[in-house]
Amino acid sequence: MSRYIANTVNQQNKMLQEIGLNTLEDLFIDIPKEVRLKQNLELPKALAEMELVDHLKSLSRKNWSLEENACFLGAGVYDHFIPSVIDTLISRQEFYTAYTPYQPEISQGTLQAIFEFQTMMCELTGMDVANASMYDGASALAEAMLMACQATKRQEILVARTVHPESREVIRTYAAARGITMREIGYSNGSLDLKELESHITSTTAAILVQNPNFFGTIESLREIGEMAHSNKALFIVSADPISLGILKSPGELGADIVVGEGQSLGNPLSFGGPHLGFFCATQKLLRKMPGRIVGETKDKNGKRCFTLTIQAREQHIRREKATSNICSNHALNALTATIYLTILGKQGLQEVAYLCLQKAHYTLKQIESLKGFSPLFTAPFFKEFVVTTPISPEELNRKLLAAKIIGGYSLNKTYPELKNGWMIAVTEKRTKEEIDSLVQRVGGIR
Amino acid sequence: MRETMMKETSLIFETSQPGRQGYSLPPCDVPEIDLKQLLPEDYLRQTPPALPEVSELDTVRHFTRLSQLNYGLDSGFYPLGSCTMKYNPKVNEVISRFDGFLSIHPYQPEETVQGCLEIMFRLDKILSEITGMDRFSLQPAAGAHGELTGLLAIKAYHTHRGESKRTKIVIPDSAHGTNPASASMAGFDVVQVKSNSRGGVDLTSLREVMSDEIAGLMLTNPNTLGLFDENIKEIAEIIHKAGGLLYYDGANANAILGITRPGDMGFDVVHLNLHKTFGTPHGGGGPGSGPVGVKKDLIPFLPKPLVELRNGQYVLDDDLPLSLGKVRSFYGNFNVLIKAYSYLLSLGAEGLREISENAVLNANYLLHKLKKLFLLPYDRLCMHECVFSGLNHHDQGVAVLDIAKRLLDYGYHPPTIYFPLIVHEALMMEPTETESKETLDEFIETLYSIGEEIKNNPELVRTAPHTTPAQRPDEVGAARNPVVRWKPKIR
Numbered sequence: 046m047s048r049y050i051a052n053t054v055n056q057q058n059k060m061l062q063e064i065g066l067n068t069l070e071d072l073f074i075d076i077p078k079e080v081r082l083k084q085n086l087e088l089p090k091a092l093a094e095m096e097l098v099d100h101l102k103s104l105s106r107k108n109w110s111l112e113e114n115a116c117f118l119g120a121g122v123y124d125h126f127i128p129s130v131i132d133t134l135i136s137r138q139e140f141y142t143a144y145t146p147y148q149p150e151i152s153q154g155t156l157q158a159i160f161e162f163q164t165m166m167c168e169l170t171g172m173d174v175a176n177a178s179m180y181d182g183a184s185a186l187a188e189a190m191l192m193a194c195q196a197t198k199r200q201e202i203l204v205a206r207t208v209h210p211e212s213r214e215v216i217r218t219y220a221a222a223r224g225i226t227m228r229e230i231g232y233s234n235g236s237l238d239l240k241e242l243e244s245h246i247t248s249t250t251a252a253i254l255v256q257n258p259n260f261f262g263t264i265e266s267l268r269e270i271g272e273m274a275h276s277n278k279a280l281f282i283v284s285a286d287p288i289s290l291g292i293l294k295s296p297g298e299l300g301a302d303i304v305v306g307e308g309q310s311l312g313n314p315l316s317f318g319g320p321h322l323g324f325f326c327a328t329q330k331l332l333r334k335m336p337g338r339i340v341g342e343t344k345d346k347n348g349k350r351c352f353t354l355t356i357q358a359r360e361q362h363i364r365r366e367k368a369t370s371n372i373c374s375n376h377a378l379n380a381l382t383a384t385i386y387l388t389i390l391g392k393q394g395l396q397e398v399a400y401l402c403l404q405k406a407h408y409t410l411k412q413i414e415s416l417k418g419f420s421p422l423f424t425a426p427f428f429k430e431f432v433v434t435t436p437i438s439p440e441e442l443n444r445k446l447l448a449a450k451i452i453g454g455y456s457l458n459k460t461y462p463e464l465k466n467g468w469m470i471a472v473t474e475k476r477t478k479e480e481i482d483s484l485v486q487r488v489g490g491i492r
Numbered sequence: 493m494r495e496t497m498m499k500e501t502s503l504i505f506e507t508s509q510p511g512r513q514g515y516s517l518p519p520c521d522v523p524e525i526d527l528k529q530l531l532p533e534d535y536l537r538q539t540p541p542a543l544p545e546v547s548e549l550d551t552v553r554h555f556t557r558l559s560q561l562n563y564g565l566d567s568g569f570y571p572l573g574s575c576t577m578k579y580n581p582k583v584n585e586v587i588s589r590f591d592g593f594l595s596i597h598p599y600q601p602e603e604t605v606q607g608c609l610e611i612m613f614r615l616d617k618i619l620s621e622i623t624g625m626d627r628f629s630l631q632p633a634a635g636a637h638g639e640l641t642g643l644l645a646i647k648a649y650h651t652h653r654g655e656s657k658r659t660k661i662v663i664p665d666s667a668h669g670t671n672p673a674s675a676s677m678a679g680f681d682v683v684q685v686k687s688n689s690r691g692g693v694d695l696t697s698l699r700e701v702m703s704d705e706i707a708g709l710m711l712t713n714p715n716t717l718g719l720f721d722e723n724i725k726e727i728a729e730i731i732h733k734a735g736g737l738l739y740y741d742g743a744n745a746n747a748i749l750g751i752t753r754p755g756d757m758g759f760d761v762v763h764l765n766l767h768k769t770f771g772t773p774h775g776g777g778g779p780g781s782g783p784v785g786v787k788k789d790l791i792p793f794l795p796k797p798l799v800e801l802r803n804g805q806y807v808l809d810d811d812l813p814l815s816l817g818k819v820r821s822f823y824g825n826f827n828v829l830i831k832a833y834s835y836l837l838s839l840g841a842e843g844l845r846e847i848s849e850n851a852v853l854n855a856n857y858l859l860h861k862l863k864k865l866f867l868l869p870y871d872r873l874c875m876h877e878c879v880f881s882g883l884n885h886h887d888q889g890v891a892v893l894d895i896a897k898r899l900l901d902y903g904y905h906p907p908t909i910y911f912p913l914i915v916h917e918a919l920m921m922e923p924t925e926t927e928s929k930e931t932l933d934e935f936i937e938t939l940y941s942i943g944e945e946i947k948n949n950p951e952l953v954r955t956a957p958h959t960t961p962a963q964r965p966d967e968v969g970a971a972r973n974p975v976v977r978w979k980p981k982i983r
Contacts, residue, residue, distance in 0.1 A: 091840030105592025318822025
């Protein structure tokens with residue numbers, strides 16, 4: 046019998062006998078013969094545990110791990126420090142093997158952790174309410190767009206071209222499916238072009254979608270954009286970097302109606318792009334239009350405080366085709382990770398991480414711009430990421446840096462061809478002065 | 493221990509002490525510049541977010557305590573129907589944490605991520621063989637996300653053929669709520685069809701709704717009643733004849749591995765939940781993974797990018813002009829994909845077939861042993877799960893909800909209740925292959941003793957549970973006056 050199956054052949058026979066069948070084959074008589082498989086599937090042969098570990102180990106060694114290479118690549122996924130307590134705690138089976146908390150009596154751990162997550166997200170973003178998480182930042186933005194269209198009963202959205210290119214692709218997919226018109230608004234000096242925005246916003250605009258800091262790392266003028274949205278009765282949607290909210294004013298303070306974002310930075314490993322998590326916050330007014338799970342506080346029959354999934358009348362298992370979204374499983378374990386991260390870092394620690402990123406990124410730019418042939422593309426204020434032009438193609442530059450065990454920045458050639466040889470560098474608190482100086486030295490020596 | 497679990501648990505914010513700190517970060521090693529010179533003052537936050545201020549030990553104790561209020565798969569039997577709560581092998585957790593998998597940036601140059609791409613390439617091949625499909629996209633993050641993706645592929649296919657008038661998706665009344673919700677997100681109108689007396693799709697109703705506006709049919713087979721639709725070939729023929737495509741909701745595919753394949757039944761699109769059938773953990777509500785497989789004609793419409801093998805190198809190909817686009821960032825929940833790949837390699841073809849044989853055997857054993865206690869709406873062999881319809885004897889005003897709650901007192905996770913919607917007082921059990929006959933026998937015995945309690949002391953069951961940390965939370969109150977975040981008490 047294969048691994049992980051408990052019944053012995055003897056037990057199988059006893060059970061078959063009880064049911065009144067002779068063979069295992071008899072269990073499948075309802076499946077028409079013509080669609081039954083006649084032979085075994087053609088699959089790789091089963092591996093014993095030690096063979097399996099060897100095989101996967103050798104595959105993992107074909108990858109260049111950031112543990113051995115200094116990473117200056119960001120573009121939405123960042124190499125931040127992950128405290129040890131996180132993996133210890135999320136590896137508790139009661140967290141990671143449990144199902145969605147449908148039975149509140151035996152799921153108070155997950156439910157309370159989500160309630161704490163929702164609170165932290167509201168605190169960071171300056172919003173009233175939050176849900177239990179989304180798949181990632183991009184799909185959270187797309188869901189925010191759908192919610193805005195439902196709330197305003199309008200079918201047109203304006204999206205800044207400074208929003209992550211992959212997020213815009215996801216928004217485009219979701220919008221097209223629902224017949225929503227998506228217009229992109231350009232940028233000047235690395236931030237949303239307010240004049241272009243003003244000329245496109247109308248009384249049919251459902252929402253303006255921006256990212257802050259934006260894809261280039263630049264900080265947008267949220268207050269002005271929000272005012273423009275509201276004077277046209279459109280909603281203002283901001284996708285925020287949660288680490289930046291340690292020192293930046295919250296989007297809520299600046300007029301956002303919906304704040305979403307990519308939560309990977311909050312203690313989640315990069316994992317080649319997933320799983321990470323999206324967060325989703327809004328004003329109180331929009332609570333009943335939100336997608337996804339929401340945990341609420343209540344009392345049990347003995348009057349004791351407890352938590353439960355709530356406002357489920359929005360959801361697919363009750364509303365079916367009229368649900369606010371089809372999302373059920375979200376990224377609960379990644380949200381738990383974020384909750385533990387924000388707990389251990391706390392009020393002071395998050396500010397400190399943000400401060401270190403800010404200082405190190407500015408130091409790095411200062412060193413790089415002193416090199417011949419390199420200059421910053423924009424002069425607007427930035428947080429932990431910035432763009433410079435390079436004298437040779439960024440792809441070639443990155444290839445040369447690999448030899449020095451450095452993962453170089455993101456090349457804008459493919460996604461923003463108008464910014465020829467734009468090279469985007471991210472600097473987190475993990476990068477030491479030594480690593481930064483080594484990057485600058487290598488880059489300076491390349492011709 | 494039990495006693496302390498019954499006490500109210502403080503929120504982490506309530507244990508916070510101003511000035512306490514649990515983290516450590518190195519000092520700033522670059523020359524520091526005054527904040528106000530780096531950012532305009534108007535951008536800077538005046539009040540920091542009210543995050544907790546706690547020590548590392550506070551953090552560890554708090555979340556350890558929270559975990560103890562939970563019930564996991566390793567805690568005990570979890571026969572939650574439609575959720576496939578099988579054992580999650582530990583070796584897959586270890587493997588998925590190798591540095592060479594965790595610390596990889598999705599935008600690293602392709603030559604530095606060959607191991608990741610190879611796993612994705614191989615997993616696509618394995619899933620294709622299991623389902624009889626030609627190509628998989630591993631991008632969708634969950635089952636519902638896979639449904640949306642598969643439906644968008646169907647939409648792109650029809651649109652490309654100049655048939656954008658196909659705006660309707662047919663869904664049986666036994667289907668999961670996600671099916672119609674996904675169809676609606678994909679911009680389709682939903683047409684519902686009835687089930688017949690054997691729990692399958694009613695063919696007459698199906699024929700009646702066919703037209704040139706039909707884009708496809710979403711079907712779960714075995715369906716949510718745990719029954720295999722014997723008319724599957726006819727169903728496929730009816731849909732295809734009308735020009736529609738057949739979508740297989742493979743969220744729970746635990747009955748068909750190595751037994752039958754959606755591709756051979758006539759399905760054009762399939763999604764799988766790796767976090768159900770392929771042993772990856774549920775995480776208390778995700779992350780999952782919901783890959784979508786298609787037949788050859790639909791490959792051009794899959795999300796981009798796809799992994800290809802060219803001249804011995806794995807590459808990410810996003811030159812797919814007909815692609816439906818992207819449904820999320822990057823390439824999928826890669827770390828979940830590793831666990832599923834590892835799971836599949838540990839089983840092989842025979843192992844997979846044994847999984848389905850034992851999953852179906854266990855479900856039929858429960859069905860057979862429990863049909864004296866519960867009403868059976870469809871008395872026939874079931875597949876990986878069985879569905880009952882309330883008590884067989886006088887219920888004394890006890891609902892299946894009460895039975896579920898009473899099971900908590902006996903240390904079990906209850907079965908799914910009140911689903912499928914078409915079954916009155918539904919009780920849906922999915923034991924999975926990883927449980928032994930002894931576990932099932934104990935569970936059966938427990939249910940019979942609850943049956944006795946209902947006869948002799950129904951109040952005991954009606955007011956259950958009596959031993960859990962929380963007991964019958966006021967859900968109505970929670971929804972009426974939602975409190976979804978903590979706020980500091982105003983002094």
